[in-house]
Amino acid sequence: MYVIATAGHVDHGKSTLVQRLTGMWPDRLAEEQRRGLTIDLGFAWTEIDGRELAFVDVPGHERFVGNMLAGVGPVPAVMFIVAATEGWMPQSQEHLAALDALGVRHALVVITKADLTDPQGAIEQAEAAFADTAMAHPPIGLSTDLDGVRAQLVRLVDRLPPPDTTADVRLWVDRSFTVRGAGTVVTGTLAAGTLRVGDELEHAGRRVTVRGLQSLGRQRSVVGPVARVAVNLRGIDRQEIGRGDTLRTPDAWLDTGEIDVALRSAEELHRELVLHIGSAAVPVHVRPLGTAARLRLARPLPLRVGDVGLLRDPGRHRIAAGVEVLDVRPAPLRRRGAARERAAELAEGRTRPPVCARVAELRSMGLPVAGQRVGAWMVDADWWAARRADAVAAARQWSADHDVAAGMPLETLRRAIGLPAAELVAPLLAGTDLVVADGRVRPPGLTLPPRVDEAVRAVEKSLAVAPFRAPDADTLADLRLGAPELAAAVRAGRLTRIADGIVLGPDACERAADILRALPEPFTVAEAKRALDTTRRVAVPLLEQLDARRLTRRRDDGTRTVGEGRLPHT
Known part of the structure; x- marks a missing residue:
């Protein structure tokens, strides 16, 4: 047709x-x-x-x-x-x-x-x-x-160019009415894409279903472009959709309230004009940018780069300018000189595509999917390389400033280097020597700073004499081993955390299980305490650790037997 x-x-x-x-x-x-x-x-x-x-x-x-x-x-x-x-x-x-x-x-x-x-x-x-x-x-x-x-x-x-039958649907509605027994019907000119009975489409953020199709007075199951089409909709009232609205492929279009446009045959531009595009007529505020302009729309429209419309001055009954959409997500013009720089870019027909965007987002903006593919994202290769260098430097500096931390929080790093999503951090750091684990980024190896290493050596020396006599709070305070320092020693494999403020050697659980196997079963906490030559402060959480690892089993009466569990590799 x-x-x-x-x-x-x-x-x-x-x-x-x-x-x-x-x-x-x-x-x-x-x-x-x-x-x-x-x-x-x-x-x-x-x-x-x-x-x-x-x-x-x-x-x-x-x-x-x-x-x-x-x-x-x-x-x-x-x-x-x-x-x-x-x-x-x-x-x-x-x-x-x-x-x-x-x-x-x-x-x-x-x-x-x-x-x-x-x-x-x-x-x-x-x-x-x-x-x-x-x-x-x-x-x-x-x-x-x-x-x-x-x-x-x-x-x-x-002579007309062939339409794209596979394009995303955007049907500009020019009529809306109710047919008795059928419900809401809208009409429009289908310029691209294909409509089928049963299709799910999107209107104003909600899903509607194509109940029936008619073109040139005949019922159809499929209508392709270019065609006049009447669409019978399920899931929407006639009052909720009208001229200037759209039916479109779900999740394929970007609603935008601000656009940059090239101006064609522009006459004198007033600040307030009406943008006509598709079947829509939307008041806009115009900010001239040389041979281009930024338009702030009174209501968002599903637009893409390359869309063509016009600006009209209805009071003077004149066409003010033809417009071609250059950018549907323009950067703010807040800093000094930004408007002048943007005008120069647009005068050359240049728009800056996002340096990092999801492939689906580029498609919804009408931009070519070009660059370096990273999962569901497309990135500018130079920008990506610069972010990698920044990430390595930031992670190393953070580790130097926080020498006993588990690593730089992934979200902190993401914000520091300007990545739009945390899911990009791991692929960004692939090929570097940085380690991404447990929501943190750290350099390889788990070495302790000298001040902590010296204090941990003192604890290790004490535990070598009495493996289950954990240093008390005063001793740890004298050694300046707080919670962050102890956590670093545990991550480095130098100590094992039994409970808050209670640490033993890295093989304490396995050694304790070996000693407890020599006891008659079942045995009590007091008997375990004596066998391990420790205090109740240590014995109770240590036995709970052994229970959790199934190295011991706690009975209903509070006594225990030795289990068959094994320690996980650490």
């Missing part, structure tokens, strides 16, 4: 020409039929030489330009109408400026009412007006020769 919009000044015969070509009168509202004036979008379709053509008929009155833009926004081609009796008129010019700003490149001009006067003047005016646009030198037909117009329409659609 091919979708073509009409354009042209009011009362130049757009709807009449569509009716003559299709046999269908596009005006659907009673008010339109009563006044003989197109107010809102109309739709009709036909088949010409085996090609299905759908027409979006738009109003030509200046009061309804917003409706006109909602109809032509997603459409790739236009049939532009000029009446021979009046020639080129103000709304002819505004419609042409809008089409040019929207990036429409394929047009057919049809001169109507050519049976009432010589059409040559209107032809020359149209040729001159189109000459300054990207649609220069369009074919021109006469409504008095419908067969010729049909042939030109066939040639027009045959």
Whole structure:
């Protein structure tokens, strides 16, 4: 199917020409039929030489330009109408400026009412007006020769580029209504992607289901681009979706409230204009950046880099500029000179892609997936290498400043070097000698600083004489062995922690189990204490450690037997 919009000044015969070509009168509202004036979008379709053509008929009155833009926004081609009796008129010019700003490149001009006067003047005016646009030198037909117009329409659609059937769906809604027995129905022009009955789509952060599809008056199970389509939705009320909203592939689009855009054919820009894109019309605050601008949208829209729209000044009935989206997540312009630097970048057509982003995020922004792949992420190779160097330096410095710590907390390192997610730390440090374990990053080896090593040696000397006589709190305080220093000695394999403030040698549990095996079973805590030549302060937590490792087994009466467990390797 091919979708073509009409354009042209009011009362130049757009709807009449569509009716003559299709046999269908596009005006659907009673008010339109009563006044003989197109107010809102109309739709009709036909088949010409085996090609299905759908027409979006738009109003030509200046009061309804917003409706006109909602109809032509997603459409790739236009049939532009000029009446021979009046020639080129103000709304002819505004419609042409809008089409040019929207990036429409394929047009057919049809001169109507050519049976009432010589059409040559209107032809020359149209040729001159189109000459300054990207649609220069369009074919021109006469409504008095419908067969010729049909042939030109066939040639027009045959020149259109093939749409992408596999693209993410973003259907700009132009109508929303309720059908009795079916529920909510929305219509729009499907420019890319494919819709299927049963599909789950996203609207305003919620999921809705495609209950049914209709195109050109027929029920369909699948509709591909480019096509006029009516979508029957399950899971949403008609009041919750309307013109300017979208149905889209879930989790594939980024809603953005601020964008940087290139300006085309810009006139004087006011701070407050209306952005027309797709079928949406959203007030925006404009911050000029040379040949570009930053737009702050009154409401977020699902936009991608490369999207085309226009800025309109509705108070003056003029098109202010065509826009092409350059960035959907621009950096803030807070520091001095940032706006000037950004303007220079955008003037060269340059935008800075994220140096680190998830692949799905790049896709949702409309950016190429290029760079160095790291799991689900894509990174700039130079940026990645610089982060690695920073990470190694930061981890080593942190370890030097915290010589008895288990290592730099992973989250602390992530923030210090500017990684967006903790999951990137381990792959970043792969190939370095840093160790990532238990949520921390540390240099290889577990050496103790000299002051702690000397104190631990004193403890080791004492334990060599009495293996189960743990140093008391005063002794540890004299040696300046606090909780961090003891934890470092345990990690280094020099001591074993039995309980808070109680440490023994690294093989204390196994040695204790060997001694306890010589006792008659079952044995009591007091008997174990005497056999180990220790105090109750040490014996009770030591036996609990042995129980946990299944080296001993505690009975209901509090006595114990020796178990069959083994010590894990440490």
